[in-house]
Amino acid sequence: MNKKENILIIGAGLCGSLLALRLAQRGYKVEVYESRPDLRKVDISAGRSINLALSDRGLKALRLCGMEEKAREICIPMYGRLMHDTAGNTFSSNYSGRDNEYINSISRGDLNALLLDEAEKHENVTLYFNKRCQKVAIENTIAHFKDYETDEEFTVNATVLFGTDGAGSILRKSYISERKFLFSYAQNYLNHGYKELEIPADKTGNHQISKGHLHIWPRGDFMLIALPNMDGSFTVTLFLSYDEGEFNFDNLISEEKITAFFEKEFPDALALIPNILEEFTNNPTGPLGTVKCSPWFYKNKTLLLGDSSHAIVPFYGQGMNASFEDVVVFDEILDKNVGDWQAVFKAYQKARKIDTDAIADLAIDNFYEMRDHVANPLFKEKRKIEMD
Numbered sequence: 001m002n003k004k005e006n007i008l009i010i011g012a013g014l015c016g017s018l019l020a021l022r023l024a025q026r027g028y029k030v031e032v033y034e035s036r037p038d039l040r041k042v043d044i045s046a047g048r049s050i051n052l053a054l055s056d057r058g059l060k061a062l063r064l065c066g067m068e069e070k071a072r073e074i075c076i077p078m079y080g081r082l083m084h085d086t087a088g089n090t091f092s093s094n095y096s097g098r099d100n101e102y103i104n105s106i107s108r109g110d111l112n113a114l115l116l117d118e119a120e121k122h123e124n125v126t127l128y129f130n131k132r133c134q135k136v137a138i139e140n141t142i143a144h145f146k147d148y149e150t151d152e153e154f155t156v157n158a159t160v161l162f163g164t165d166g167a168g169s170i171l172r173k174s175y176i177s178e179r180k181f182l183f184s185y186a187q188n189y190l191n192h193g194y195k196e197l198e199i200p201a202d203k204t205g206n207h208q209i210s211k212g213h214l215h216i217w218p219r220g221d222f223m224l225i226a227l228p229n230m231d232g233s234f235t236v237t238l239f240l241s242y243d244e245g246e247f248n249f250d251n252l253i254s255e256e257k258i259t260a261f262f263e264k265e266f267p268d269a270l271a272l273i274p275n276i277l278e279e280f281t282n283n284p285t286g287p288l289g290t291v292k293c294s295p296w297f298y299k300n301k302t303l304l305l306g307d308s309s310h311a312i313v314p315f316y317g318q319g320m321n322a323s324f325e326d327v328v329v330f331d332e333i334l335d336k337n338v339g340d341w342q343a344v345f346k347a348y349q350k351a352r353k354i355d356t357d358a359i360a361d362l363a364i365d366n367f368y369e370m371r372d373h374v375a376n377p378l379f380k381e382k383r384k385i386e387m388d
């Protein structure tokens with residue numbers, strides 16, 4: 001395989017930046033085009049999925065690229081789930097009986113920035129921001145972009161093109177619009193969306209509730225969860241139906257109704273979220289969907305990785321971890337098939353598809369488990385945990 005060949009990556013999110021780093025470490029010449037501004041210079045979190053649960057699978061991928069230790073420095077270990085009932089009682093459910101087993105809460109932006117910084121250290125990597133891919137001509141691997149700063153449109157030729165452009169992938173849409181091959185595709189949305197809120201740090205900069213837990217307020221048809229941040233705050237996520245039940249996103253439109261909802265269902269959380277009305281009104285409501293498609297590749301030319309090929313709902317906390325694992329599996333297969341991209345793509349999909357379909361289904365199952373079953377007394381530990 002000629003390492004001078006041009007590799008084009010569309011999307012510098014979590015998967016794209018890790019893939020760029022790994023391919024750069026292997027000596028390839030890589031160009032990455034990202035539609036958003038450089039998150040290391042501009043805060044673009046805007047109320048969307050600020051922190052994530054990073055598990056062993058994700059850490060393994062970071063280890064492959066020599067990034068595990070740096071990532072661990074910005075992780076907060078969560079040893080179990082802490083359930084909150086409406087009376088304010090809390091019950092713990094540890095992830096395992098052993099102290100050294102935990103998942104990590106990590107900032108999406110900080111992790112992404114870490115990977116971009118590391119990728120950029122390689123002179124064979126060039127990162128471009130504010131450049132949105134509009135379509136891909138897959139037969140001749142030409143990507144069409146629009147520069148958001150200048151409004152100019154331009155094209156980029158590549159030998160091989162990777163779509164790590166997330167659940168709304170333009171490469172995947174190009175597979176459909178170009179009609180070059182039989183492409184199977186399904187996107188299914190839950191009737192629930194999500195909205196992020198914040199529990200700020202206390203006056204001394206510390207966490208107001210236990211930072212060693214993933215907090216859950218399960219309420220049957222909806223739930224609230226909270227993951228700790230390094231600055232003492234928690235990112236809180238409300239999962240709620242758009243239009244069903246007594247309370248839903250469509251009818252929570254007045255201050256009175258929002259307050260009444262939180263007072264009734266989440267009084268202990270409400271007491272910790274001082275800007276509830278402002279945040280509830282201004283933060284976007286995001287959809288929750290699953291993408292399954294096949295094949296992920298076209299000849300020896302293009303490949304989908306990460307959410308673009310297998311977006312899943314977040315209830316197993318595994319979307320990023322699975323996207324990182326994509327890079328590990330891809331890297332292993334590249335070792336065996338250097339010189340033949342089509343063989344790599346084919347073997348990669350064969351190795352990965354069953355697992356990513358399985359986690360997609362498990363994630364939906366866990367949606368029901370988290371909102372219903374974790375509230376069941378049988379799952380509660382005998383010992384009540386006092387809040388830190």
Ligand code: FAD
Pocket residue numbers: 010011012013014015016033034035036049051052053054131132133134164165166167168169170194237286305306307308312314316317318319320321322323
């Ligand atoms: P993305 O992170 O979506 O990155 C895609 C990148 O491509 C973005 O930077 C985007 O700007 C860019 N892009 C998009 N279109 C274009 C274009 N046309 N041109 C150029 N660039 C483009 N996963 C976990 O493992 N643990 C969790 O706890 C967890 N929690 C989650 C909570 C919520 C509420 C949600 C919604 C998701 C959660 N996930 C979690 C899933 C995780 O966010 C995704 O699986 C992960 O971000 C996928 O990475 P990606 O790089 O494939 O896609």
